[in-house]
Amino acid sequence: MAEGTAAAPLENGGGGDSGVGALERGVAPIKPQYLTTKEQFHQFLEAKGQEKPCRETELDIRGKLYLAPLTTCGNLPFRRICKRFGADVTCGEMAVCTNLLQGQMSEWALLKRHQCEDIFGVQLEGAFPDTMTKCAELLSRTVEVDFVDINVGCPIDLVYKKGGGCALMNRSTKFQQIVRGMNQVLDVPLTVKIRTGVQERVNLAHRLLPELRDWGVALVTLHGRSREQRYTKLADWQYIEECVKAASPMPLFGNGDILSFEDANRAMQTGVAGIMIARGALLKPWLFTEIKEQRHWDISSSERLDILRDFTNYGLEHWGSDTQGVEKTRRFLLEWLSFLCRYVPVGLLERLPQRINERPPYYLGRDYLETLMASQKAADWIRISEMLLGPVPPNFAFLPKHKANAYK
Template identity: 95%
Template sequence: MAEGAAEAPAESGGGGDSGASAPERGVAPIKPQYLTTKEQFHEFLEARGQEKPSQETEAGDPGGNDLVEPEAKRIRLEDGQTGEAAEPGEQPQVQKRARGQNKGRPHMKPTHYDNNRLCPSLVQESAAKCLFGDRCRFLHDVGRYLETKPSDLGPRCVLFETFGRCPYGVTCRFAGAHLGPDGQNLVREEWVQAPPVRNGLDKALQQLLRKRKVRFERAEQALRQLSRDRVPGPSPAAAVPKVTGAESAPGQDSGDTQQALPGPDAGALPSGSVWTRGPLTDEDVVRLRPCEKRKLDIHGKLYLAPLTTCGNLPFRRICKRFGADVTCGEMAVCTNLLQGQTSEWALLRRHQCEDVFGVQLEGAFPDTMAKCAELLNRTIEVDFVDINVGCPIDLVYKKGGGCALMNRAAKFQQIVRGMNQVLDVPLTVKIRTGVQERVNLAHRLLPELRDWGAALVTLHGRSREQRYTKLADWQYIEQCVTAASPMPLFGNGDILSYEDANRAMQTGVAGIMIARGALLKPWLFTEIKEQRHWDISSSERLAILQDFTRYGLEHWGSDTQGVEKTRRFLLEWLSFLCRYVPVGLLERLPQRINERPPYYLGRNYLETLMASQKAADWIRISEMLLGPVPPNFVFLPKHKANAYK
């Protein structure tokens, strides 16, 4: 897609006459000729946006009407966080920086934008009738569905062009590309390819998990051994691994009695599985013995962190294209995986381009963690399994998972040792410096993790309490390299340029994990490998977003639900991408991760639009790629500091 507008004159930034202030501490140093004020910034975008109604609307609404700010956002702004002047006689309000998550944000699922949905039996062109008959809540009249279906978003369907067949048929938002004259779904037989994504959830296995009819012989053996070998500790509660109410599935008993009889024969399930109907035979026991554990050699590699919200498969494909060597799926909750939840299993999917791929698990109890590890070891293709002991969010921490395990050494040990015994692939662990800001625990835990069997540890140079309020402590990471030796230690925190990466490698770490830096600029991997600053153009950045939307439609689907799900994740990513400052505009290189961008006018309209931290402008960008948003569409980013009204 074109840049969007002609070059904006450099002097239009306003310089000293614009009212822009001198560079402040914590603000990216931008050349004076590009600086501007908040008012001039938005006046420029609104004026240029009105000149180009064919590409995008004035705001997110298809009719060109400005959207009403969500109530949760408006309340926050009216509580004194806008920095507006106080009334005469009142104390001026101090501008506060919004932190944390928008837990009360309005969130509409993609299904809410598609009220009249066609029955899946018709979409999939099944020969069998709908199983629900008159009780089916979906439409069975294709003509009636087409009357209310939104118009197509474009003449080309990504799925049809890639695989030769679109499984969404008439419901596809690009259906004109593959519907015949009589409305039939066309198929190019010579083009039909197998999807390049592995690690899907087998339906038969899902049914067994939901009925709790899967046996975990290897995990049970490991847990019994750990219980016998356990050294009595200060906490009796950490003694015997047992499912508790917090981790149990509804209606599930605790202890060994929870295991029901196994399900169908192994032939109906993924190869390598052990599912039997009666007591294990000698042959089954032989198959349960651990194979020789595979090696994980990623020394010096660039590791893309398993990011929450944005670290999905389409985003990982983008980062792989720019040079990420190692990728890992988003954090998956063990309890949900053991219950066969489709949404949780989707986090384990692996694209064929991911040559070194792992999955990250979260849990607080040795039995669920060990059983989940055995389940994944049998059913999916991974190169390593990672335990998330760095998650700081309350939802996980208060249940004893994430960072809480750093203070629960007995439980932590049982989890690591138990999972290590049932896995044929290496087990890795991600931790923080500690829980409290001034109480470092990592240097004491690393030797123990090495002895427990961890193949590699990644250390994020911050504590749970600290979050992102200060820079990562790379001096402490350097000290921990010695404590972990000979176990490899990866470092993580505040890497946004190749210079940051070089300084990190000088600490002696085996490699670096990149998280927020990849969200701000996924081409960071290329910069590190080529040792340069890339002054990437706005058209190149838009092309990256186009690729993301194409990958998203492949991953989530090309019907209304898939389009809106792709849009939602694109908007979440745009809430980070807007923090990037183009190299050509900086007075000093490189941009640092703790420096927020001031208001500036870019070298063209599109570059300026991409710098906006206003959610309505992100919606405008999404409409350039995915068409108009549905009526009543609202978006509020996950993190409070990522947008304003």
């Protein structure tokens, strides 16, 4: 499924499967050499008669609209939709570094870039300096990206309990080793996404940001909630504003609860270098257009169905148009519909704008399709998918991942 998979690692012990051939055959490549210290890196370059890679480009995305790396929903077809509506910066879904190093095809597929993604990065998750550095070294030689992001914001137990994601905010030594190690082997800027902290009332970001700047991070995105809060509280933009000063002169992007151009304007007033949009893009990918044109778009149900049709076409192009590709496209469409149903049409709102934390009561749309799109029932999402992809297979069932992984 993955295209543009790994080339041969830096140092193989001679013989055996490695690189492209190994990955194409689904064989784990031989482990590349660890380059975890500055001395090791320079020794390697000296042995090869090379100079340390020069970063010819800096990451200058101030004022741009950044689509968050969204696990499951932030796939390539969805990113194409968001690019059409004005997203400036896109990032692949979180990829687990150990899975990449093992040559897992499904993980390498997450790094694929579409030609419309002119400013594109990939996001890595890992807990240990050696594997993260090794993975960064491999990526620097195999994929064309504009930046690499470290996920230090993931709150789910599976990642946190292994020491990755948010847990790195409490593991300063490991965090520093990861950042410094990756920086030495990458020839593109390194960015980091963090939360306010782990516990609800213990903010850590303001203390970490000056250190991240000193470690060589090019840009940080701060999600204005702690791990403990998840989505039970609104994002703390007042704290994000405080953190802008702590990060300076390193650019800080803010993230959390942006669903209208008014929300975006208020966010920019905090002094952030730019904004990252996550759930807001899932509820209405045309949000990027609304922000750039400073207006509310009363989009019709037929226009929304056209967007879904484009997504399915992109999906069939990306995952294949055989039975497996159709059902994969359907699954990802249904995941997106489980968010899209929360959107309330502008023409039906009593007041503007809609707030991201407000769950509307059941309502009738202005036509049958608009009512169907507002349904919170999976059976209705499946009906929408059948309009675009034909009947579902026998005994088909669907539960959104965000429901299955619900926190408490």
